[in-house]
Amino acid sequence: MEFSPQLPVILYHYPFSPYARRIVWYLRLRGISYLECIQPPMLPRPDLARLGIAYRRIPVLAVGRDVYLDTRLILRKLESASVTAAVTAASASASSWRPPLGAPAGTDAAALERLLAVLTTATDLFARAAALLPRSLPLMRDPAFRRDRRDFFFARDGAPRRRQGDGDGGDGGGGGDDAQDDGAEGGEVGAEAEAEAEAAAQRAEALHAVKAAFDLLEHTLLADGRAWVLGGAADAGPTLADIEAVWPFHWMTGIPCMLSDVDDNGDSTATTTSTAQQISSAAFPRVYAWVARFQAAVGAAKERVRAGRVSGEEAARILLRSGFLEREEEVGVDETEPLARACGLRRGSWVEVWPTDYGAAHRDRGRLVGLGPDEVVWETDAGVRVHAPRLGFRVRPAAVAGVVAAPAAGEGKEEGA
Structure with a gap:
């Protein structure tokens, strides 16, 4: 990954979402400073629509122009070494943050950590x-x-x-x-x-x-x-x-x-x-x-972390003027992956992505940037790259090439998770 110390970290959430708290807690315990863009508990959410995102769940975390969906993926990214370097660079001081909170890979503790994630x-x-x-x-x-x-x-x-x-x-x-x-x-x-x-x-x-x-x-x-x-x-x-x-x-x-x-x-x-x-x-x-x-x-831990608040317009302006956290060539589309072969997907294909459980009516479209065993990445017309986990999300060729989906009539009431 390529990163800049100036990449902003913006969390889109509303305070009483228990899923959003998972990310707020993690950022606090790591001492990672961030900006928050508070969202309504119901749709519509024009702040995310500005980024070309139809996904209706909360929270959403942006690090520069890379936007991450689903707390499972967000936590995994925040644990990674490169993301750690990028997000801690913007924190108040080196003494304000802690190393990753996850158990060492391959240990019994890591297995228990994963099993607890499955349970909840x-x-x-x-x-x-x-x-x-x-x-x-x-x-x-x-x-x-x-x-x-x-x-x-x-x-x-x-x-x-x-x-x-x-x-x-x-x-x-x-x-x-x-x-x-x-x-x-x-x-x-x-x-x-x-x-x-x-x-x-x-x-x-x-x-x-x-x-x-x-x-x-x-x-x-x-x-x-x-x-x-x-x-x-x-x-x-x-x-x-x-x-x-x-x-x-x-x-x-x-x-x-x-x-x-x-x-x-x-x-x-x-x-x-x-x-x-x-x-x-x-x-x-x-x-x-x-x-x-x-x-x-x-x-x-809250006392040791800077958490500024920005409007949706400010958040979009900050993000769209920043760079990407992850280089496109490093994300990559594995064209030998079974889904890529079955659907004829390759880098640049227009795809539609949506959750397979709740909120499935709200589907995103964009240009495919990455497809691997754990993650799918697409770029919206607004210029951000959206990352979602493969587990729990469906990826298909878009019905209308080159058009990013907007909420259909009557679907403008979103909720978060």
């Missing part, structure tokens, strides 16, 4: 957690927000998508309740009662799944009283493995009533919920202590 980003744990969001939360009562999340979580035929990457939302719940609400609004009392009963059953199932995840941490990884997932003294601080593991638990324990014995109206359900089913600091003291310890660590 490639299973339905987050979707189960989202099902526990109280509908009394202000955003959950916003019809526009509910429609936005339904469009995000559900396919056009109404079937729920299975997640494989960032769920963007995080703040705002699964589409199941939205679909039920819309049906109930049609009017019949019987249908409404049936929908409420189904919602209660889904919440009970979600609570069971979430409790199993708490059990896993409490009685295996944290059972010996360790401060961090990979061990080490409390003052050593968290590692990438902690970031991979903690974010859904940090999110759930931070929202009032999300895990308590209350229904969506705030009424107690203790008579129908056994003590063994409850999720609390009393039931899972090690998990709650770990989350609190992690929060204290990232809170202290």
Whole structure:
């Protein structure tokens, strides 16, 4: 890779997205200074459209004119030596940042780190957690927000998508309740009662799944009283493995009533919920202590990092005047790769790229710059190169060559993950 010490680092996110927090935490713990461009929790997002990006999830990280999608890929890039050199050059001072947080390659610790990432980003744990969001939360009562999340979580035929990457939302719940609400609004009392009963059953199932995840941490990884997932003294601080593991638990324990014995109206359900089913600091003291310890660590790290704020116009101007982090010839299109052979893809081909799970209606198009086993890269008409992981994304020849897709009519309400 070729890099410049002047390359800007800009994070597009909104503060209460749990996926975005993964990146904010990482930047803080590494001591990497950055700019943030705050986005609305719903579409449209003209700030990203300025860059020729239709992708509807949050966060998005730009390092110069290279733009990275999906926290799995973003974290992997931030761990790399060349990106580390580029982003730390712009930090306040050499003493303000730490080396990469990941475990050494080929070790048992690296395997555990990867498995924890799978648990929290490639299973339905987050979707189960989202099902526990109280509908009394202000955003959950916003019809526009509910429609936005339904469009995000559900396919056009109404079937729920299975997640494989960032769920963007995080703040705002699964589409199941939205679909039920819309049906109930049609009017019949019987249908409404049936929908409420189904919602209660889904919440009970979600609570069971979430409790199993708490059990896993409490009685295996944290059972010996360790401060961090990979061990080490409390003052050593968290590692990438902690970031991979903690974010859904940090999110759930931070929202009032999300895990308590209350229904969506705030009424107690203790008579129908056994003590063994409850999720609390009393039931899972090690998990709650770990989350609190992690929060204290990232809170202290915040004081050592510069995080300026820019508007969407300023962000676009800064990025488009900067250089690329990764040289085009080093990214490369592997024309022997099975997908490249099947679709006749080569450098310069116009392609369409979209997530295979949530937010699949929002598709990006551009000129293919890179295609390998782990990553696809395309350049938009705006002049930025967008990087996405291969896992969880689909790549096809574009139907209309040379035209970067814009959100279709009625699809201008985006959400993030």
